[in-house]
Amino acid sequence: MKIHAVINLCRGGFNQFSSRRVDDANDVINPKTGKPGGAIFGSAPCFGSKWGINYLRTITNFLARTGLDLLEHDGPYPGDICASTTHPGHRGEPDSQWVNWSMNAGLYRWCRERGIYINQPDYYFFAGGNKTAMGYREDNWSLPRAQQLIHARQNIFDGTWTKPQTAGWMFVPLTEYQGGGAAATIEPLREHLDAYESHFANTLGAGVQACWRGPRLYDSDETKALVKKWVAWFKLHRDILESDIIHCRRADGRDIDYLLHVSPHLKERALAMIHNPLSREVEREVVLPLYYAGLTDAVLIRQQDGKRKRTKLDTEHRARVVVKVPANGHTWLVIEAP
Numbered sequence: 001m002k003i004h005a006v007i008n009l010c011r012g013g014f015n016q017f018s019s020r021r022v023d024d025a026n027d028v029i030n031p032k033t034g035k036p037g038g039a040i041f042g043s044a045p046c047f048g049s050k051w052g053i054n055y056l057r058t059i060t061n062f063l064a065r066t067g068l069d070l071l072e073h074d075g076p077y078p079g080d081i082c083a084s085t086t087h088p089g090h091r092g093e094p095d096s097q098w099v100n101w102s103m104n105a106g107l108y109r110w111c112r113e114r115g116i117y118i119n120q121p122d123y124y125f126f127a128g129g130n131k132t133a134m135g136y137r138e139d140n141w142s143l144p145r146a147q148q149l150i151h152a153r154q155n156i157f158d159g160t161w162t163k164p165q166t167a168g169w170m171f172v173p174l175t176e177y178q179g180g181g182a183a184a185t186i187e188p189l190r191e192h193l194d195a196y197e198s199h200f201a202n203t204l205g206a207g208v209q210a211c212w213r214g215p216r217l218y219d220s221d222e223t224k225a226l227v228k229k230w231v232a233w234f235k236l237h238r239d240i241l242e243s244d245i246i247h248c249r250r251a252d253g254r255d256i257d258y259l260l261h262v263s264p265h266l267k268e269r270a271l272a273m274i275h276n277p278l279s280r281e282v283e284r285e286v287v288l289p290l291y292y293a294g295l296t297d298a299v300l301i302r303q304q305d306g307k308r309k310r311t312k313l314d315t316e317h318r319a320r321v322v323v324k325v326p327a328n329g330h331t332w333l334v335i336e337a338p
Contacts, residue, residue, distance in 0.1 A: 011069050012117070015059065018044040018075020026051035031083040031093050039080045046082040047103040048089025048096060056103060060110060071111055072119040076104050119169070134159035134168035134208060141173045142180030145195040146328070148173070149202060150277055153251040156206045157259065160245050165207040172199045174214025190220040194328065198275075200230035201330040205273035206259055207241035237334075240268040246289055253277045256284050256325055264294025270335035276325035283324050290335065291317040300336045310338060 019041045021027055026049035030038030037043055045051050063071065082096035090099040105127035108118050112128035120129035136155045141148060152170060159168045176185045186192045186199070203210045218224035234241065243263035251257035258274040270293040276282055290299060296317050300308040303323060311319045325331050 011067070012072060013063075013066075013068050013070070014072040014074070016074040017055070018077055018080075018121075020044070022049075022051050025049070025086070028080050028082045029084040031081055034083060040077050041075070044075060044077070044080055046080070046084060046087055046089070046096070046100065047076055048082065048099040049084070049087040052087075052103065053089055056107060060107070063111065063116060064114075069115060070117045070119070073121065075121055076100055078104075078122050125163070125167070131167050131169055132163075134170050136171065138171075139178060141171060141177045142184050144180070144183045145186065145192065146277070147253075148184065149195065149198050150251050150253045152199070152202050153206075153257060153275060156202065156208055157247060157250045157257075160206070160259075161247065164242075165245060166209075166242055168208060170203050170208050170210040172203070172210045172212045174212060174216075177213060187214060188219055189216075189223045193223065193226060196223070197226055197230070198328070198330065200226075201273070201275070204230055204234040204241070205330065205332065206245070207238075207243075207261065237268065237271055239263070239266050240271045244292060246292065248272070248287070248289075251275065251277065256282060256286070258286060260288055262290065262293040264292070267336060268334055269293040269295055269299070269337055270333075272333040272335070273330065274323060274325055274332065275330045276327065278327060280327050281324060283322060285320055285322050286333075288319040288321065288333070288335065289317065290319055293335065295335070295337060298338050300338050302334050304331060304334075308336070 021043040022045040024036050026045050027036035028039045028044050028046045029036060032038065078101050080100055081093060083093040085092050090096045105124060108120060108124050108128040111118055118129045119131045122132060134155050135158060140151050156170065174186050186196050189196055218227050240261050240263055243261050246260040246262055248260050249257045256274055256276050258272055261271045263269060270288065270290055272286065272288055274286060290313060296313065298310055298312050299319055301311050301319065301321055302308045311321065313319055321333060323331060
């Protein structure tokens with residue numbers, strides 16, 4: 001069996017297990033039809049098949065021999081049930097789901113014992129996995145650019161209820177992805193700097209890293225300056241951006257939405273990232289719950305790089321701040337102890 005790997009700068013590799021066919025003898029057998037097909041994402045090999053058992057032996061040998069320290073794994077997805085009675089790794093349908101999960105969990109434990117970072121599908125965190133998708137439907141990246149931005153913030157908001165932002169990755173389709181045409185595409189980047197910048201604000205503003213799918217990160221000096229600006233901004237605020245999140249208002253496309261990062265241990269005790277999906281500038285009062293930032297009396301708040309303003313907290317340790325947010329834009333507030 002061949003292992004197809006894309007070698008990244010971080011000495012890692014990508015390998016696709018699911019959403020593919022091997023052959024009738026080794027694929028997951030649909031209990032309803034008795035034939036291949038009908039897995040969670042179409043077709044998939046069974047880990048308990050002869051191919052799957054050999055796959056486990058081959059991929060661990062590959063990782064051990066190459067010394068790669070990152071595995072980006074696409075499948076298998078927990079939940080696939082296989083009705084085959086000829087696969088040597090499981091007895092039939094009743095134990096097939098457990099076998100497919102446990103063999104994959106064993107692979108991840110093996111990787112973590114050797115210091116190999118795992119970017120895995122679904123929730124294998126208790127089996128050694130490090131990072132999974134924040135949560136989205138790939139077809140949604142075929143929506144027009146403005147809708148992509150709103151649904152991305154919705155998925156970040158929802159995905160960070162059950163895991164920290166550093167354990168979930170997002171997606172930015174620089175080129176067309178599964179359709180949508182020019183309306184869904186950021187390329188040429190220099191012609192869509194507003195949407196491109198909003199993707200940076202969406203992801204980095206939430207402390208989330210993304211898969212930037214395309215051949216380049218910039219195509220002009222202006223685009224390069226935009227990339228450098230947001231990378232520098234993220235580095236400046238990285239500690240607070242990767243701290244705990246307070247969910248304030250979920251994106252709905254009807255008014256502002258925002259998240260609040262908090263930590264009682266940093267100089268920047270909190271940072272609120274605020275987005276405006278409307279086509280006009282708005283002035284809104286935002287409520288910032290700062291108890292988990294270790295602030296209970298008064299705070300210093302500045303909007304972006306503006307002057308610090310002392311603000312009194314209410315009896316529930318909340319600050320109320322009036323902010324202006326540009327049309328189809330964003331802003332942020334930095335909160336420090338007085």
